[in-house]
Amino acid sequence: MKIIKGQKVIYKFKNEMDYIERVKPKERFVVETNDCFFQQIKSEDMTLKELDFDCLNPATGPIYVEGAEVGDLLKVKIIDIEVEDKGVAMTIPGEGLLGDQVTKNKVKIIPIEDNYAIFNGIKIPIEPMIGVIGVAPAKEDGEWPTATPWKHGGNMDTTEIKIGSTLYFPVNQEGALLALGDCHALMGDGEICITGLEIPGKVTLEVDVIKGKYTKWPLLETEREIMVLASGDNLDQATYEAASQMVSHIKDALDFDFEDAYMLASLVMDLKISQLVDPKITVRAAVPKEVLATEKLLEGIK
Amino acid sequence: MKIIKGQKVIYKFKNEMDYIERVKPKERFVVETNDCFFQQIKSEDMTLKELDFDCLNPATGPIYVEGAEVGDLLKVKIIDIEVEDKGVAMTIPGEGLLGDQVTKNKVKIIPIEDNYAIFNGIKIPIEPMIGVIGVAPAKEDGEWPTATPWKHGGNMDTTEIKIGSTLYFPVNQEGALLALGDCHALMGDGEICITGLEIPGKVTLEVDVIKGKYTKWPLLETEREIMVLASGDNLDQATYEAASQMVSHIKDALDFDFEDAYMLASLVMDLKISQLVDPKITVRAAVPKEVLATEKLLEGIK
Secondary structure: OEEEOOOOEEOEEOOOOOOOEEEOOOOEEEEEEOOOOOOOOOOOOOOHHHOOHHHOOOEEEEEEEOOOOOOOEEEEEEEEEEEOOEEEEEEOOOOOOOHHHOOOOEEEEEEEEOOEEEEOOEEEEOOOEEEEEEOOOOHHHOOEEOOOEEOOEEEOOOOOOEOOOEEEEEOOOOOOOEEEEEEEOOOOOEOOOOOOOEEOEEEEEEEEEEOOOOOOOOEEEOOOEEEEEEEEOOHHHHHHHHHHHHHHHHHHHHOOOHHHHHHHHHHHOEEEEEEOOOOOEEEEEEEEOOOOOHHHHHHHOO | OEEEOOOOEEOEEOOOOOOOEEEOOOOEEEEEEOOOOOOOOOOOOOOHHHOOHHHOOOEEEEEEEOOOOOOOEEEEEEEEEEEOOEEEEEEOOOOOOOHHHOOOOEEEEEEEEOOEEEEOOEEEEOOOEEEEEEOOOOHHHOOEEOOOEEOOEEOOOOOOOEOOOEEEEEOOOOOOOEEEEEEEOOOOOEOOOOOOOEOOEEEEEEEEEEOOOOOOOOEEEOOOEEEEEEEEOOHHHHHHHHHHHHHHHHHHHHOOOHHHHHHHHHHHOEEEEEEOOOOOEEEEEEEEOOOOOHHHHHHHOO
């Protein structure tokens, strides 16, 4: 398998970028990812002043996927996420959901043993996930720092972007130009203190191209559900966007009127908070595949 | 077992209410509940004009629990929820998360067969839950319509208030004065169109009293998690409240400083949307019991 090393990274998703590697549809390959601090934090005594803020959220790539053209969907299956044996979490006064209650910048280096994170003696099973993953944004959509989630993906910080899940990104540039980084060994929905368990990783992916289908926001498929990942300036905007796209998929795929699609969504669709601490907030709208199979949803896209 | 009939209902939770029945700690009893429309909807042709809006969200009760005193917690275990063989869902122009896209008032009567709801031919396994459940609010907190969720409970519309779950309410009046109604056979997190699958039910409960413990917001325990249920004027307020109380529980129960409690919550606590369509929005902050056992959390309350 091809191994794409973690030295060549981007800090902005742009419509035009020079790719560092090419892969083929159905190819499996490994991507080495850096933690969100580019491994700058070596000790719990490190202070914010010592941190180079120009090196936050590096994403390895871009990776050119052969056959991907504007107006297609890029399918990215997550085969495996291997993480290192320790990671970092941090509080910063004023930052995160309860920032007003934080009195000090505290850095914690958290060891991982036999797939358990050890936090002050408490053993917690890890659930590795990818924080930043995305493709070239549409030209009219401008440039996006890797720290921000948007229609092209980016820092969606979604716990269900994990082993076994599949992402579907709208392709806005030839080759799609995939890049990723910022794995977490562990994170709760919300990521309230602004970090998960930040950690370098080795991610095994398999990509494919779905011709002639396009969505406004990325889709994510897990074992049980298919979901829309939408971001906005606040929770209200993000929930509206995610719900609106999913209700529209239900309407088109099942050939319902709007009201029936809306009612069915009210009965079976879970609106879940992904994160509420990045420059934009991310929410997912998830429907059981028993009710709306992924193939059916994709067929409904005209 | 005592059966408390559904004819005697309240439409407001108040600090002082006349109870209709008394139960003892550890007693199991059945409560018959009405749907949120008090069974007014008999046909899909029914229009909003025909609906008596003074009879929405009836809650059966209040029920006096012996031994419950101000400053205690009332423990309410949900043993069973039996629902009828059909329920109702509805759209109303302008109402719900995507209200701006709704063009007509549509009423749907949805049959339930062998524990599956049948929606336009799609079979969906039901997951019965209680929409409205609460106790007398604190005197200084005023009166609350049963349609609104707040510190005393009420219309929390939370999918995990289901068979096997346990609620913990702050007791603000002698006897706690429990009341409940508004079961749903099915609902998604968010309840976006303003209804779930609204249905009358028979709820079997077991109550108990935990002396000398009190919380600002109700707690909910499921098989896997312990959570805070908080409500606010918008999603931001509700998430802040829920997260803040849970971080405080972690801090007190595990004897952490605020920063460690905040970081641990960021790694393991899921912020989940309960509903965003009632007069106040409800969010839950859930932590795995493996990390914070319910007994440990309760011990931490001084």
